[in-house]
Amino acid sequence: MIGCEISGGLGNQFFRYAYARCLHERRRKQGMNDELAINYAAIENHGFAGDLNDFRITEHSKYNCRRVLLEKGSFLQIIVYAVVTRVFSVVGGLCKCSALDLKCRILGAFGIVISEDPDNERLYCNMKVPNLFPIGSFENVNYFNEIKEILSKEFTPVCDGIPANKKLYDAIRSENTVCLAVRRGDFMKEANKKNFYVCDLTYFQKAVNYIRQNVENPTFIVFSNDIAWVKANLKIGGGKCLL
Known part of the structure; x- marks a missing residue:
């Protein structure tokens, strides 16, 4: 078994x-x-619907535990x-x-694969263990780039x-x-700003300018939970922009 913990958006x-x-x-x-096996218990709703089952992912067992x-x-x-996580929660700092x-x-x-810091970690996995349990974020394309063709097909929407x-x-x-995703909303709460509010107006403006210099006749498609802020602050420039 491969037991997968799904969470977040x-x-x-x-x-x-x-x-x-x-x-x-x-x-x-x-x-x-x-x-x-995929555990869906920790999926979060940020005001819009959407989970893996909207895509053509492979056959799997569903858990809610x-x-x-x-x-x-x-x-x-x-x-x-239980023992290792308890011990390292004490000495880790x-x-x-x-x-x-x-x-x-x-x-x-x-057989318990942990990913807590994708920028500064190595993944360790004993493939000989009967059951494997990946736990964590795994936010690094190098972890699964070898099956990118499979994922490209499976991450295709089920519905028309x-x-x-x-x-x-x-x-x-x-x-x-060019997809431009500007997330504000919950990221602007004081509790979240410190850890998650990395892409500010300066970041997005530099990104737009870079694309304009390196992509021929780009059409920006902007997705945001605060379109009014985007219209008032982000200077897309000439050409097409769909909001």
Whole structure:
């Protein structure tokens, strides 16, 4: 079994699924017919619908529990996970980087793959263990780039396009379109700004200017939960911009 913990919005779900699917495909090539189990209990709703089941992802078992590991893991895996996470929650602050790596090494030996810092980590996974449990963010394309063709097909919407969006679909298919996602809303709350509000107006303006210099006749398609702010502050310049 590959037991996958899905959480967050759709983007976060994609990352977690992609790595679990990569493990699933590696094992298939080794002649193993693993069940892919996905736990949907921690999916978040940010005011819009959308989850993995809107896409052509592979056949899998659905769970709604605290953690698949606790439901389907071996007794040894459960005990090791409980002890190791408890110990490193205490000592981790003393030597953060080295402690995280050691924690991942230990859990990886038992088939529990941890991803907590995609920019500064290595993934450890004992592929010989009967059941594997990837837990974490896995926000690095290098973790699953080997199956990008599979993911490109599976991350295709199940339903046909919405007629009201025909103008967008036509532009995407026929022009040099650039998706510009400006998330504000919950990111602007004081509790979230410190950790998540990285892409400010300066960032987006530099990005727009860079695209204009490097992409021929770009058409910007802007998605945002605060379109009024985008219109008032972001200078797209000449050419086409669809909001």
